[in-house]
Amino acid sequence: MEIFYAVLLLVLATIVANTIYPYFPAIPQAFYQIFVGGLLSLVPLYHHFILEPEVFMLLIIAPLMFYDGRNANAGELRKNMGSVMSMAVVLAILTVVLLGYLSHAVLSTLPLALAFALAAIVTPTDAVAVGSITANMAVPERVMGMLERESLFNDASGLVAFSLALTAFTTGKFSLGGGIKHFLIVFFGGLLIGLILGVIAVWLRVYLVRGGMDSSSVIVPYDILVPFVIYLAAEHIGLSGILAVVAAGLMFSISTDQLRLSSTQLQLVSRSTWHILTSILNGFVFVLLGVSLPTVWVNIQRDSTKSIPTYVLLAVILYVVMLALRYLWIRFDWALIRSENKDRRHNALIGALSGVHGTITLAMAFSLPLTLNGHAFPFRNSMIFIAAVVIILSLLVPTFIMPMLLPNKEVAVDPAEALRERKALVAYATERLAQENPDTPSATQAVIETLNSQATTERPDRQKMSEILNHATQIEVNTVQALADNGTISQGFANRYVRILLMKSQMSHNNPFVNSTLWIRFVWHRLTHVFSRRRHREQRIAQQEKWLKQHPQTAEQERLRAERIKQERQPRRFRRRRDSAADERRRENYLKIEQDVYNDVIAYLTDISSVDNQTEVNAVRNYYNARHRRFASKEISDQQNELFIQAFQYEYTYIRQRRSAKEVSPALAEEMYQQVSTDQMLYMQESSAAD
Structure with missing residues (x-):
């Protein structure tokens, strides 16, 4: 029952933060959620509260990624596949390698494998978090499209790299050739199994609707269960569950015309249900960050008080390096977004600042194993703390700078x-x-x-x-x-x-x-x-x-x-x-x-x-x-x-x-x-x- 009450209070805290946000929209919604989570940490129930990593990935990340894939424009994604591969695969891998060696150099006590795991944690970007910051700003269309497409797949790149790094640390074995091979199998295998299961899920849904079983009590629960089933199936055979649910979501996006054969009422109920569910889950993650930070802070102080300034410094260095790397990548058009020469510098700066880290970064940080060989997993609290500081920096910096670079969004209807x-x-x-x-x-x-x-x-x-x-x-x-x-x-x-x-x-x-x-x-x-x-x-x-x-x-x-x-x-x-x-x-x-x-x-x-x-x-x-x-x-x-x-x-x-x-x-x-x-x-x- 304690788990039930704990999750219930987290959801209530998310609702409270979402209720306060409309009154002061100048502050990003994530900050309200982190703050309310911090207040919730005072409740004795959350002293040393830990959510199982596997449960976290399954119950929160899987439906969020499926929803992102389902709402993606498949046609635009196909046209910009080169940009997607450049930002979500090439840049992501380069960032992990560079930040991994840099982390090990700054924090020499951190094993190299865990340094790469930390780099993989802070690499993925979050388009939803960007949207909360730039809600009232006119972000260039090319840049926003790039961010949305990138966030679909660089999450999986980060997760695969994170898994490889953890495997290397826990087993002590790693080879470059084997790592690349494993990466390709997990990456493209996850996409393939997701596409196959997505086609089956779409076909079954259409069959239910045409068979007269198109009531909201049947179809809406079916839609919600799809990402969980696909994620578990992909993970069971050793492939990327995240990429599988993204691919399945894309199949739902491609099959929009077939899915519209259901009643308008069902479409409205389904859309509203998914919107509410994803809104709660996105907020849930940041509330959980606020709840966990005090415990992480206490544990770090207990372990090594003198290391906290070093951890903060490392987080700042990682964020600045990622910012510079993203700027150069877009500035020289390696991102393949085909900006005009006169807009390239401006778009590069906006694209770099928009590399906000959020849900996936925090999810991977919390998915670090709790124990290793019967003992507490080394540097777990430190890595969560560094990831949290990177998240907060990536939210704070654009909050202050972006309004000076972008005009207010012109709405079609006042x-x-x-x-x-x-x-x-x-x-x-x-x-x-x-x-x-x-x-x-x-x-x-x-x-x-x-x-x-x-x-x-x-x-x-x-x-x-x-x-x-x-x-x-x-x-x-x-x-x-x-x-x-x-x-x-x-x-x-x-x-x-x-x-x-x-x-x-x-x-x-x-x-x-x-x-x-x-x-x-x-x-x-x-x-x-x-x-x-x-x-x-x-x-x-x-x-x-x-x-x-x-x-x-x-x-x-x-x-x-x-x-x-x-x-x-x-x-x-x-x-x-x-x-x-x-x-x-x-x-x-x-x-x-x-x-x-x-x-x-x-x-x-x-x-x-x-x-x-x-x-x-x-x-x-x-x-x-x-x-x-x-x-x-x-x-x-x-x-x-x-x-x-x-x-x-x-x-x-x-x-x-x-x-x-x-x-x-x-x-x-x-x-x-x-x-x-x-x-x-x-x-x-x-x-x-x-x-």
């Missing part, structure tokens, strides 16, 4: 303008619905409530909402008084309704303490009213009995008065049963008041609704809709289907009018069309599922 148009779109559709369907206010308002909920997620302004609610309450009072004036309801019933209404209104505006006080006062009033009414009834009966003794009556008069006294003495619940007709009249009066009040308030809200106060009006509208829904008829759900179709048509009409008048850009119009189309599709699917 988010603020898109939000305004979305609000105006919904306002237009809701206004047309209310005008065209005056005879079905309940069903119409239910549709309007749903449309408004999709327009914005902003929090309503409390002051504006309070003013609108006050006006709505006054309209209720006026409506009830008008019903009493024309004789529809009694004045006493109207007064009672208004008192309850004003009390509810006051409770909805005050703080919780005042609300509790009002509720207690209300309950006390009801209790004292019951007891006082009983006391007054006893007094009235006693007076009647006294009057009978003082004023002799006929036998019939005495009998009638005795029956009246007996009725007075009966409990109230029995007397109320005898007046069921009055109860029914009271219910009819309440329903009459509710319907008239609802119609008048909704008419007022429709009149004042605008783009500026849409959020506040919607909040008040939702309150009245929820209150009125208790009395709505069952026919409303049938009416809603027709009204939703009308609403979507009104939204399409609004977009077409705005685009024809050139009041919105084609890009914004296209985005609005997609939003409405998605809303319509989801509603129709939910409606058909409900039927």
